[in-house]
Amino acid sequence: MSKSTGAPPVFVTLAEIARIAGVGRAAVSNWRRRHETFPSPVGGTDTSPQFSLSEVEEWLRRESKLKTAVNPLDRLWPEYEAVGDRDATGMLVAQVGLRLSGTEKAAGSSAGSELDQRQARLLERTLQLAAGDDARKTFHSLLDRWLRTHVRQITTTPGRLANLMVNVASLSRQEPVRTVLDPACGTGTLLSAAGRQWGDAGKPTLRILGQDSDRVLVELAKARLTVDGFTESGLSNISLAGGDTLRADAHPETAVDVVLCSPPSNERDWGHAELATDPRWVYGQPPRTESELAWVQHSVAALAPGGVAVLVLPPAVAARRAGRRIRAGLLRAGVLRAVIALPPGAAPPYGVGLHLWILRTESAGQGGAERAELTLVDTTHAIPPAAADKVGVNWSAVTAQVVDALSGMSARGSASVPVVDLLDEQVDLTPARHIPRTRAATIVDLRRFWARFDGHLSELRDTAGSLSELVPVDHDETVPFIGVDELERAGALEIRAGQGLPEALVRRGERQEDEARVLTGAPLSGQEQLWLSASDVSKGEQDGSLTVTASQDVIVSVLARAFDVRVDIDAPSVLGPQLSALRVSPAVLDPWFLAGCLRAPANVQRAGTHASTTSRIDLRRLQVPRLSLENQRRYGEIYRKITVFERELQDMKKVGAELSRSLGDLLVAGRLPRA
Structure with missing residues (x-):
């Protein structure tokens, strides 16, 4: 031409x-x-x-x-890059796929109407070059080139991982699959794998649903599914939509058989505040920092009875403190069936070993019987030692290990752990923590610990950066204070002193369903695990014999030698005699602001008698600045960051200790390189 x-x-x-x-x-x-x-x-x-x-x-x-x-396409690709930005080039590649498959109108694409004259000419030249060639090969060659060009902006699910996820879903669901959904479909890798698995001739028509916030990726997914032949084999019921899935679900009324998803991670602006009362949060409202658990609950909500969801998640989701209540809820309901730890290199980010979560709803008529065990699989050693530096994955070994474990066979690196053993303070579902190890720490262990250390270090650096930007105000203005006793008289807060505990009813060990935590003194975190049943707590609260907290109560340890303050985000908690709860009126007092002020060392010196090591802090003598509610909330948010800073320091110390032990094991085993 x-x-x-x-x-x-x-x-x-x-x-x-x-x-x-x-x-x-x-x-x-x-x-x-x-x-x-x-x-x-x-x-x-x-x-x-x-x-x-x-x-x-x-x-x-x-x-x-x-x-x-x-290669004519290699000759043509620079002209694609000259078309414009990422979106313009992606739309043109999508249009090539739709035109090559002859299903442009059937797929509901609007990409063709957005092409300018130059792009339209390039499209026609590409179609002429592809004439007589394999249409699928042509499209996938262009798609691969586009993805490689924008690899830093777009994360895709590798094909081998997509095949594993489909196999896992097939093992977990015995009934025919008629509907499959990917709520964060990207370029359609998982949906394409689902079509190959469940879209064979002779099976019921497969309905393929997807959504993504990136409109260009949606168009490319449409093109991919049509080029891969699903419309030609009768799979014409393809519905892909653009938009924010969590905020505006495009398929709210559809119950699906299978959900396959690799959701975005570490998102902060996912709709935490505006979706606070969303009915999908059956197992608890996801914290702002736990966007992945929002995707988990969205996926479960989309399942029909007996449906299966397989999600790719960062390993931190299995252990982060903020998500432990939701993890516990999923375990108690029997929805979470298995957690599979993948080796580093299975998917981006390639230096981190991601997890697969398998969730399943009960089939119609089965009821909600609680599952007694959770299947945990650690495949992180399915990586040849010689290839460790290249981050290669032995997919055959990974697949065989996962299939054996999910089929109930005895498999190395797997275990069925009683749910009751997991319902402790951390609800840590990391497979490596529960699967017995038979050898010294490996290269993969070391990478995992370094990844966790780097994660805490990154969070610590972000928090420290935010806190270090705070510049103390130097002025001569005197800030007025108000005592806790005045706040109590004004009705801004209520003080509830802890009481003696019914020792015969307090249970030690792992938490069981509907039990409330018992706190006996300082420190307020890391105490021995003590529990009271829900019925005993309810009875004690009604007759006034127990002090039970509500969410956002400020818990104070009143012993001077172990003074501590914490906002209770895990209510209800039962308080012993050395503790007190301050319940604030949110219309006039912010609990985080109050906790931060009460914890200030100057306040402790002011309110303590220091007569002996058993001195108690007189709560009513503690003081807080008189500030507007708006300023209180601003300072309260700063105190939240301070608590995150302290927690990350503690967690990094723990991970650092594990890292040191792993290095020591490798050193003793002679598996560290010589200096």
């Missing part, structure tokens, strides 16, 4: 030249140094120069540097 006279020039980089010539980039750099006739850069920078494609092609032919026949 002849070139359009008004077409803008196409530029290529050294990497593109190497691909067109079929050589390495180092060879192209050598050509530039050794050949004075090599084309001069026409743009870019000194470190990343750009060259005219037409001049480069002419020079390659003249110097006989084309070792292989040029």
Whole structure:
């Protein structure tokens, strides 16, 4: 096809030249140094120069540097990159797929109407080049090039992991699969794998549903599913939508058989406040820092009776303190069936071993019988030692281990752990913590601990950065204070002193369903696990013999030698005689602001008698600044960050100790490199 006279020039980089010539980039750099006739850069920078494609092609032919026949798509790709930004190029690639499959209108795409004249010409040239060739191969070649170009902006699920997830779902669901959903579908890798698994001829028509906040990825997913032949095999019921799934679910009334999802992680702006009363939060409202647990509960809510959800999640979701109540709820309900730890390198970020969570709802008529055990699988050693530095994954070994474990067979690195053993203070579902180890720490263990250490360090750095930006105000204004006793008289708070505990009824060990935590003194965290049944707590609260907290109560340890303050986010808690609860009126007093002020060392000195080591703090003598509710909340948020700072310091110390032990094990085993 002849070139359009008004077409803008196409530029290529050294990497593109190497691909067109079929050589390495180092060879192209050598050509530039050794050949004075090599084309001069026409743009870019000194470190990343750009060259005219037409001049480069002419020079390659003249110097006989084309070792292989040029792939027409390689020749054409620089023109795709010259189209514009990521979105424009992605829309054009999607339109190629829809046109090649002949299902542009059936797929409901609007991409074609958005192409300008230049893009439309490039589309027609691509279709002509693809004529007589494999349409699927052409589209996937363009899609792969687009994904590689924007690899830092887009995270995709590797095909081998997608196949594993489909196999896991098949093992967990025996009934036919008629509907599959991916609420964060991206470019459709998981939906395509589902179509190959459950869309064979002779089976009921598979309905494929998906949604993603990135409209370009949705168009590419539509093109992928149609190019992969699902419309030709009768799988025409494809419904993919753009939009924020958590805030605006495109399929709210549809109950599906299978959910496959690799949701976005570490999101803070996912709708925590506006979705506070959402009915999907059956197992508890996800904290703002636990967006992944919002996706978990969304997926469970989308399941039909007997449905299965398989999600890829960061390993921290299994252990983070903020999510332990939701994890406990999923365990008690019998919804969470298995947690599988994958080796590093299975999916991006490749340096972290991600987890698969398998969730299943009870089939109709089965009721809500609680499952007694959770299956845990640790595949992190399915990586050859020789390939450890290359982060390679032995997918055959991983798949075999997972299939054996989920099929009830005895498999190395797996265990069925009683749910009651998991319902402790941490509700830590990390497989490695519950599966007996038979050898010294490995390279993978070391990587895991370093990943956890780096995670705490990153969180600590972020929090410290935020706190370090706070500049103390230097002024002569006297801030007025008000005592806790005055606040009590004004009705701004109520003081509830802890009481003696019914020792015969207090149970030690792991928490069971509907039990309330018993606190006996300081420190307020890390105490022995003591519990009271819900019926005993209710009875004691009614007759006034027990002091039971409500959410956001401020708990204070009143012993001077062990003074401590904490906002109770795990209510209800039963308080012993050395503790008190301050219940605030939220219309006039912020609990976090109050806790931060009460905990100040100056307050302790003011309110303590220091007569002996058994001195008690007189709560009513403690003081707080008189501030507006708006300023209280601002200071309360600062105190929240301070508590996060303290917690991350403690957690990093624990992980650092584990890291030191692992290094010691490797050292003794002679498995560390010589200095």
